[in-house]
Amino acid sequence: MVYEREVLPIEPPRPKVDPALLLEQPQKVRLFFTKLDRAKYISHLDMNRCMSRALKRSGLPVWYTGGFNPHMYLTFPLPLSLGCESVYECVDLKMTQKVDFDTIAQKVNACLPPDIQVIAAGEQKMDQKEIAWADYEICFDAQYGLKEKLESFFNQDEIKVIKKTKKGEKEIDLKPHFSLLSMEEKDGVLTAMMRFATGIELNINPTLLLDNAPFELRVQSLKRLMVYNKELKSFC
Template sequence: MFFTKLDRAKYISHLDMNRCMSRAIKRAGLPVWYTGGFNPHMYLTFPLPLSLGCESVYECVDLKMTQKVDFDQMVSRLNACLPPDIQVFSAGEQKMDQKEIAWADYEICFRNEDGLKEKLTSFFNQQEIKVIKKTKKGEKEIDLKPHFSLVSMEEKEGKLVAVMRFATGIELNINPTLLLDNAPFKLDVLTLKRLMVYNHQMQSFC
């Protein structure tokens, strides 16, 4: 299933997002599959958990059903049980494995200041951008330069809106804030929103 996570929902943690979706599915009366064993639980997998404070118009969750369901009916029944900022817009059979996820587009809205566009362009165009990335094994220095690109950037009503593409997935997952927090000047980020997720061939994840 694909869903949105907007406005106030950006403050919901991944754990609470899991609980929210589980409860909505239960209330909707969908024939979802539960794991076996001593502590059965609803099988839900979020291939690409969203960072706290980030919105998205393209979130995904995988689940199993014990019987066939009408996907359109599934969407309408679920949305009636979900808050307005979290709404399912599509459901269907899985076509891609989550291991295929490679890139994601984000819309980043900055409070515009004189010369900000030029400063950001100069920052992004450096030959290398070394940062410290925290991993489960500890901290390591990486060069962000090969792992992001600027798709577009334009000024709108006192704001600077940039669409950027970042490496995303199991092998390497770059949070946009890792780049923004290492800018050599202060940035006032108003909103951060995930727009789309792609595989290695730049096909929309589905």
């Protein structure tokens, strides 16, 4: 049996930087991007690789860490769960030279697939630790009586579930950590707009609530729409 050796695509070398143009302090940049359709099946690790390769191919003067194994500095404040779409993802990086934000967005988009596109680039105004809430659009197959069942389930005094953490499993009450903003049924689809606690201190995945419903749910799509701080100001 003959095994064929996998040939990996050759990535362009890091762009050469004029030492005279280097900044004393790297320019901090925050990119906001979408992750839609087929891209929802890309894991966080692959998303990191995708963005790294796009930035390399863009020719932008991205800042690298020092040391024996230098690598591109990328930080995703709120990684998305596999199978979930989003219109408001973000990644933090640094530039060794001052670059216009619109230019950054255009050059990166030219190297990204259509399902992953930068919608804005700007300064890192808020700290990642300020993230506290996120809005989601959840679409269900509109089965008979589903709207009433969901309203009854969400309106319980408490909803105890088992949440897995790095330290093990623990029981928590989800009731204080989510809210139903609206729910509408149209053309056989029940759409729920919901808000969940999220961030470094407490991160509630919507599936944790939906998987503990005492009845069958057929979820068509799950999409993150916006991310907020504790004062419900858009994360920027």
